């Protein structure tokens with residue numbers, strides 16, 4: 001056997017070992033049905049024309065918004081997850097070395113509880129279920145479960161893709177990973193249950209990011225846009241669009257020029273709180289149907 005053929009043979013054996021190891025890991029984790037490939041990303045031409053496309057929708061309602069209040073937001077917080085529980089705002093922030101889990105007073109912005117993630121983790125979406133806070137990480141394939149009151153880490157869980165957004169309904173945790181799919185987990189054991197492909201009348205709607213479960217629908221911000229898709233968790237069908245154009249301050253006025261990435265439902269006021277990465281404000285809004 002020549003040296004060249006021998007080298008090729010060794011590479012082939014290495015590839016086989018990696019494939020078998022990968023299959024073994026996903027099988028052991030119970031994620032064989034989990035879509036590991038980002039095949040369901042929305043094509044880029046669609047994304048570039050998304051606002052025009054959304055505003056031309058005839059088969060689902062499109063909403064604008066009315067700002068009814070705003071609250072201070074720390075411009076160091078690279079918002080990746082946002083929710084309201086019992087009147088308090090909870091935020092998960094990202095960036096390596098800066099990722100946090102926070103509990104704050106909504107109106108004053110005063111930090112009540114804070115926990116830093118290890119420097120090796122980039123924090124992502126958060127959700128509360130049964131007095132526990134779940135937090136994803138971007139590329140580490142690991143999530144954390146904390147006691148809601150003490151922020152003490154109770155356990156961790158694994159998933160095979162990137163982690164982006166997280167929210168919860170009354171019985172499941174719902175996760176996005178930047179694709180056009182939503183993934184459903186049983187929260188206690190973080191056991192993967194099912195996934196739905198998010199589609200509208202034309203096709204897949206990808207780059208789903210921060211999530212919020214509101215009255216039976218999942219609201220998902222489309223990454224790098226001011227648009228939020230309202231999605232049926234049962235079918236994955238888009239049931240409406242929210243256009244938040246103009247809600248974020250002009251990029252030049254921001255400490256860092258980052259996009260919308262926080263949706264929290266304020267049950268008490270029946271309003272939605274919106275913010276973005278390092279934005280100076282949390283906006284409390286009501287949705288207004290567009291003509």
Ligand SMILES: [Ca+2]
Nearest residue numbers: 082211212263
């Ligand atoms: Ca949220």
